[in-house]
Amino acid sequence: MKLLAGLLCLLCAVSAYAAEIRVAAAADLLFAVREINADFERKSGHKVLLTLGSSGNFYAQIANGAPFEVFLSADVNYPRQLEERGFAVRGSTFVYGAGRIALWSSKVDVARGMQCLLDGSVGKIAIANPVHAPYGRAAVAALQHAKLYDRVKGRLVMGENISQAAQFVQSGAAEVGIIALSLALSEPMMKSGRHWVIPADTYPRMEQGAVLLKDAGPAARQYFESLRGEPAKKILQRYGFAS
Numbered sequence: 001m002k003l004l005a006g007l008l009c010l011l012c013a014v015s016a017y018a019a020e021i022r023v024a025a026a027a028d029l030l031f032a033v034r035e036i037n038a039d040f041e042r043k044s045g046h047k048v049l050l051t052l053g054s055s056g057n058f059y060a061q062i063a064n065g066a067p068f069e070v071f072l073s074a075d076v077n078y079p080r081q082l083e084e085r086g087f088a089v090r091g092s093t094f095v096y097g098a099g100r101i102a103l104w105s106s107k108v109d110v111a112r113g114m115q116c117l118l119d120g121s122v123g124k125i126a127i128a129n130p131v132h133a134p135y136g137r138a139a140v141a142a143l144q145h146a147k148l149y150d151r152v153k154g155r156l157v158m159g160e161n162i163s164q165a166a167q168f169v170q171s172g173a174a175e176v177g178i179i180a181l182s183l184a185l186s187e188p189m190m191k192s193g194r195h196w197v198i199p200a201d202t203y204p205r206m207e208q209g210a211v212l213l214k215d216a217g218p219a220a221r222q223y224f225e226s227l228r229g230e231p232a233k234k235i236l237q238r239y240g241f242a243s
Helices: 002-017 027-044 055-063 077-084 110-118 134-145 149-155 162-171 187-192 218-226 230-238
Strands: 020-026 047-053 070-073 094-099 101-105 125-128 156-159 176-180 194-197 206-212
Touching (some): 020 218, 027 047, 027 230, 055 070, 070 218, 077 206, 094 230, 101 134, 101 162, 110 134, 110 176, 125 134, 125 162, 134 149, 162 176
Parallel strands (some): 020 070
Antiparallel strands (some): 070 206, 101 176
8 A cells, every 4th residue: 555655646746747838839840849859858757749830920929829838930030029029038039040941852853953943844833931931031032142033933832831831842732842951851851852952141041049938837948948958959950950
């Protein structure tokens, strides 16, 4: 009986300690953040409830009361604005890396660079919606730098976020995509197609930032601090996020 009581107390203690952490993350982090979360969950015993989407949409949702505790944005300006407006902990925003973009296709020889978009075989080009997705704005800037935007804008198909844009080109709804390098470097996309890294000097630097939101609990604070650690940094670097 004493042993059983001890086990019950232990289970209750574990249940009381374990917490669920609500995290909103930019879609370009799809593969990287899953690895980061798995490592954190294994070490902490907490559970990360992850929602992926466009940074601009998350910004609007958080400002309207969405119950997230940590926000990882593809544009550091969104976390900074949340701080200024009182929706996040003052001084908590930090840059975790810079995003890069790449051409990706399973059908077209993207090794020739941006000029491949003029090929007759390219019907549709997938990008993220530039209205609320930083990767969409970067894609438009790169196209304009290459003096191709006006020539291809009628063939652009826009995903709600960069992950959906990648799905469009993976599924064949578009022949080529301008997607996050972090997605192009993932195992599924490396196996099914080829990518070409778009030069970083052809679009504005995409500094990405994390912020601790005002209703974050102790477990969320622990998770937030883990994002600054070496294990998380190494995962982000492996997925092409520049320092």
